[in-house]
Every structure is written in structure tokens, then in C-alpha cells.
Amino acid sequence: MVVITGLSGNIGRILYGGLKDKWDIAGIDIKESRELPIRILDIIDYNSIANAFEGVYGVIHLAANANAGGDWKKIVGPNIIGTQNVFRASQESGVKKIIFASSNHVTGLYEKEEPYRSIVTGQYKDLNPADIPQIDHTMPVRPDGYYGVSKVFGETLGRYYSEEFGIQVFCIRIGTVSRNDRPFDVRQYATLFMHADLIKLVETCLENETVKFGIFYGVSSNTWKFWDTGHIKDCLGWQPEENAEKFRS
Numbered sequence: 001m002v003v004i005t006g007l008s009g010n011i012g013r014i015l016y017g018g019l020k021d022k023w024d025i026a027g028i029d030i031k032e033s034r035e036l037p038i039r040i041l042d043i044i045d046y047n048s049i050a051n052a053f054e055g056v057y058g059v060i061h062l063a064a065n066a067n068a069g070g071d072w073k074k075i076v077g078p079n080i081i082g083t084q085n086v087f088r089a090s091q092e093s094g095v096k097k098i099i100f101a102s103s104n105h106v107t108g109l110y111e112k113e114e115p116y117r118s119i120v121t122g123q124y125k126d127l128n129p130a131d132i133p134q135i136d137h138t139m140p141v142r143p144d145g146y147y148g149v150s151k152v153f154g155e156t157l158g159r160y161y162s163e164e165f166g167i168q169v170f171c172i173r174i175g176t177v178s179r180n181d182r183p184f185d186v187r188q189y190a191t192l193f194m195h196a197d198l199i200k201l202v203e204t205c206l207e208n209e210t211v212k213f214g215i216f217y218g219v220s221s222n223t224w225k226f227w228d229t230g231h232i233k234d235c236l237g238w239q240p241e242e243n244a245e246k247f248r249s
């Protein structure tokens with residue numbers, strides 16, 4: 001059994017569609033959704049979720065305030081308190097692995113500098129995709145708001161739970177997952193994480209039994225991508241296959 005927190009949301013629905021034939025999936029959310037197997041529970045309230053992970057193999061933790069520009073008061077409940085509650089309840093219930101939805105906004109401020117600034121504004125003149133330095137998991141975090149800060153917290157919490165309690169923790173710094181699976185602004189030609197790649201990466205994490213802790217960028221193999229995917233290949237033997245460039249007219 002795999003539990004997805006935030007199952008009613010955009011990514012929850014995509015993953016449910018992609019994983020339900022192979023995995024027994026249940027979800028928790030504060031939002032009802034008739035067509036999904038959801039229990040209405042609020043992750044901010046520890047007592048509400050304390051028993052939600054009994055007998056569960058893996059947790060995909062998506063529930064959050066997903067607004068990258070969200071103010072601290074709205075972020076702190078779901079993203080800090082809620083995330084700690086999910087990790088704690090998972091550990092106390094003997095969950096083997098947690099896949100944590102981190103975000104590219106953990107390193108968002110790199111985009112203020114070249115060549116990233118030119119790429120996200122579509123000024124490709126004088127740039128060669130093969131020469132773009134890829135931002136990777138070893139570089140200092142540079143969050144671009146409280147949302148990004150909250151995701152740094154989640155990654156750090158994940159490291160603690162992995163080292164202290166032996167839970168496998170996969171932190172995926174998700175790029176852009178759009179509902180209609182295509183870019184809708186110029187930045188997304190670099191940042192798009194297409195549904196097929198997302199599902200395959202999560203499947204790979206669910207199946208992996210050797211990685212103890214990892215931070216991975218979740219982005220498709222876009223021509224203009226600037227986040228490293230070599231580390232995923234080294235650790236998980238997987239690489240993205242889609243490329244947002246196919247939508248360029």
C-alpha cells in the first residue's frame with residue numbers, strides 16, 4: 001500500500017492515474033474528490049493523521065501550500081508543521097520510504113544570474129544548450145521565497161529521518177508540472193517535467209531498495225534545461241525521456 005498525501009491536487013491525480021494499476025494507492029487530503037480513494041484528513045493536525053500510515057509501505061508526500069510566492073503565515077502550517085507530522089506519523093507506523101515533493105524553488109535565486117536569466121526569459125542568442133552549467137544537488141540552496149525555504153526544511157527533515165530512523169527518503173525538486181502537460185510560458189521550455197517522466201521517476205523510487213537518501217531534480221530532458229539529471233542516473237539508473245521543445249512552434 002502506498003499513501004499519497006495531497007492526492008486531490010494536480011500531481012496527486014497524475015500519479016494516481018499512472019500508478020494505480022501497479023500499486024495499491026490510498027490518499028489523504030483536505031479536499032474531497034469523488035473519483036479518488038481519499039480520506040479527508042488535515043496534515044496540520046498530528047492526531048488526525050497519526051494512524052493514517054499503519055501497514056503502509058511508502059508515502060508520497062505532496063500535500064502542501066504549493067504557491068511559490070506564498071506568505072509565511074500560509075506556508076508554515078501545511079509545509080512545515082504538516083510535513084513534520086507526515087514524517088513522524090510515517091516513522092511511527094513503520095513506513096519504509098518517503099518520496100517528498102520538494103521544489104526547484106529551493107535553488108530559485110540562481111535564475112537571477114546568467115545564463116539562467118537569459119534562458120528563463122527566452123533570450124537564447126549567444127547560448128549553446130550543450131554549454132549550460134547544470135545546477136545540481138551539491139550546490140548551496142538559494143530559495144527564492146518562504147515556499148522554497150519550506151522545501152529546504154522538508155529535505156533536511158528527510159535527511160534526519162533517513163539517517164536516524166533508516167527510512168529511505170527521496171526528495172524530488174520538481175520542475176514545472178502543468179495540468180495539460182505542455183509549457184505555457186517561455187521559462188517552462190526549460191523547466192517542464194512531463195507527466196510520463198514524473199510517473200516513471202516516482203515508480204523508480206518506489207521500486208528502489210538501495211538508496212538511503214537522495215535529492216534529485218525532476219525535470220524532463222528539455223533542450224534548455226539547467227538542472228542536473230546525471231545524479232538520478234547514477235543513483236537510480238533512470239533518465240527523463242521527454243523534451244518540451246517538441247511544443248515550440
Ligand SMILES: NC(=O)c1ccc[n+]([C@@H]2O[C@H](COP(=O)([O-])OP(=O)(O)OC[C@H]3O[C@@H](n4cnc5c(N)ncnc54)[C@H](O)[C@@H]3O)[C@@H](O)[C@H]2O)c1
Binds near residue numbers: 009011042065
Ligand atoms: N506543480 C508543480 O509544478 C510543482 C512544482 C514543484 C513542486 N511541487 C510540489 O508538489 C506537490 C503537489 O503539487 P500540486 O501542483 O499537485 O499542488 P496542488 O495545490 O494542486 O495540490 C496540493 C494538495 O495538497 C492538499 N493540501 C493542502 N494542505 C493540506 C493539508 N493541511 N492537509 C491535507 N492536504 C492538504 C490540497 O488540498 C491539494 O489537493 C506540492 O508539495 C508542491 O509544492 C509542485
